[in-house]
Amino acid sequence: MISFFRKIRQKLLQQNKVTRYLVYALGEIVLVTIGILIALQINTWNEQRKESNxxxxxxxxxHSEFVGNKEKIQASIQHHEAILGCTKDLMKLFKLPDSTLKTYNLDSLIERxxxxxDLSTSQSAIEDLISSGNLxxxxxxxxxxxxxxWNGEIMEKNESFETLDETAQTLLLPYLIKNASLKNIDQYSSLSWKEKSKFDSPxxxxxxxxxxxxxxxSHAWGIANYLNALYVLREISEKIISESESTRNVDR
Known part of the structure; x- marks a missing residue:
């Protein structure tokens, strides 16, 4: 093809047809330019297709990660709502006579x-996305x-649980150690003691x-605060699931 154009160019020059030669040369430039533009466009399309895939x-x-995360969050919410409900039930028992208190399994309620x-969510998809620079x-x-x-609210959730756990470890448990039988309470935990404490239960x-x-x-407040963080995470996870699904289905 190149030799063909060269022969035409030489023939036009030999015939001293300068104007025709210039027109031909201009047309050749236009054709080359169009070819380059087409090649660039094809390359752009290919890159866009790769990025789209x-x-x-x-x-x-x-989408898959957050479907799983939502299930974990919902399970954690149900678990801690039950704990908060149990704690509220305990709050109703104060100043009741001993005869009434003995009708409740207090140790079981305290253990619950x-x-x-703490909730542990999957973060691999987001971490890979951010670390790879593909966001x-x-x-x-x-x-x-x-x-x-989501990343910001995960930090809020972590701080809420740290506050809840610290309050339980540094205030509530030390109080129970002095004023209750942990063995009797742990009858209903994973320890599952078969016998009660030989000490009188106070x-x-x-x-x-x-x-x-x-x-x-204070313990109930910590649980409620942690639940609020879980509610926010559930809402965000639902939005990410919906948005990732709708974006994926858009033709590009």
């Missing part, structure tokens, strides 16, 4: 109230904002004490 894989990974555990591949600005919001007496009421109230 990569984005779909990222969205699929995010202490059965807090800009997500076309949805709203989804990118939700990812950053548990009912605690329900006549203002200090124990304050301890339980």
């Amino acid at each position: 990569k984005e779909k894989l990222i969205l699929q990974s995010l 109230s202490l059965n807090i555990r 800009n591949l997500i076309s949805s600005e709203n989804l990118r904002k939700l990812i950053f919001e 548990t009912p007496k605690m329900f006549q004490e203002l200090e124990f009421e304050n301890q339980l109230d």
